[in-house]
Amino acid sequence: MTRRAAALAAGIAIGTIVGICLPGDLPSAAMKLEPAGFSLRAAQAAVRAPDFRLPLLGGGTTGLGAYKGKPVILLFWAPWCPTCNGEAPGWERAYGEAKAKGVAMLGIGLLDGREACRGFVARYHLTFPNAYDADGRVAKAYGFTYQPYWALISRAGVLVRHEYGPASQAELRTTIDTLAER
Numbered sequence: 001m002t003r004r005a006a007a008l009a010a011g012i013a014i015g016t017i018v019g020i021c022l023p024g025d026l027p028s029a030a031m032k033l034e035p036a037g038f039s040l041r042a043a044q045a046a047v048r049a050p051d052f053r054l055p056l057l058g059g060g061t062t063g064l065g066a067y068k069g070k071p072v073i074l075l076f077w078a079p080w081c082p083t084c085n086g087e088a089p090g091w092e093r094a095y096g097e098a099k100a101k102g103v104a105m106l107g108i109g110l111l112d113g114r115e116a117c118r119g120f121v122a123r124y125h126l127t128f129p130n131a132y133d134a135d136g137r138v139a140k141a142y143g144f145t146y147q148p149y150w151a152l153i154s155r156a157g158v159l160v161r162h163e164y165g166p167a168s169q170a171e172l173r174t175t176i177d178t179l180a181e182r
Contacts, residue, residue: 054131076149079120088124
């Protein structure tokens, strides 16, 4: 590959990632993110969670409609993300607690190939459903900024909180308890 072709490929890759990561398509009444670690912040105004349809990494498809009437934790992650790799075992423990309290949890892999995402799920023995957002459109619809990125949806389908960054087991437990009550 020539230098020119390599530079063009790198530019396209960076442009694609920036396009996915910028929440420019969100309505202004949506949420405001502040890069202060994991602290799920409430939405400024009630925003209906965008519906979507994505392929599951284990086969089949899923969408928000599959969880109608249940509170949902959407967890956007990338296989190469150091924080995601460090916290994945904790996500599996949190899933057990969430499931016991009637809270659904859906992981969404992105920013890498499908096989890399499948490898991540297998490496950490994740049993909660994980989908694949190939073009990042779902992540962008939810205001994705960085991974891991969390979006909490009430039983009524309202996006009530979102944030990015690491989360301790105590923070996850509190989040699950709060969401189970909504």
